[in-house]
Amino acid sequence: MRIEDITTKEFALLVKKDPLVFLPIGATEAHGIHLPLGTDSIQPQALCDALAEEFGGIVAPLLPYGQHSSTRNMPGTIALRSETLRAIVTDIIDSLIRQGVKKLVIISGHAGSVHLAAVREAAEVATVRYGKLRLMFLTDYDIAYKFPLPESNLRDGHGGLIETSRILALNPTLVGKKRPRGRFEDRRFMIVPNPEVCYPDGMVGDATKATAELGHKINDFIFEEMVHLIKQNFEV
16 A cells, blocks of 8 residues: 555554554666666565565555666766765655554655665664664565576676566566666776766676576565564554
């Protein structure tokens, strides 16, 4: 059940039941020539919807923007500054708490390190400010990258085998027929003004081997692990 689809009265009644509230955070970001700009939004939205159905929870409106470093100059990427992202997430959490929410799960479909640090800081401050708040924060790729993949001479990552397979499972009409193989060029510890040079193909991994069948397996793997984590950490 999504907050934007219900009335204010329905929301007030639901909150009195002390439900889990899921906040999906996505991104609008280049994902190579074969995946849509909303790839990082499609995945957490689907996961949060499924988890809310499993636990009788509520899904807060998706935040479709994030902080971007390596893709910030690529066509279509719309980026927030880390301080902006931190402030937005802080305001969303504050609003939910004022409405009586006590259990919150934040799932980010974008896994950039600075992006995650900004959201995590907002989450940590909130748990200190609101002592009764139970809050979990992770990216679904904390789980996805644990899925055992076939051996490959390419490191998998942004727009690669896992991500392409997951989108094929969720919405195959959005995935291009031409699926590339992309390498990550490690600049080690250098901070460069044009970090997209590390991703010359705009993606990392072998998307040519992606299948919807593999995507369903990965998505199920993530869902099952999330169910376990939630049961372990929340009274549901």
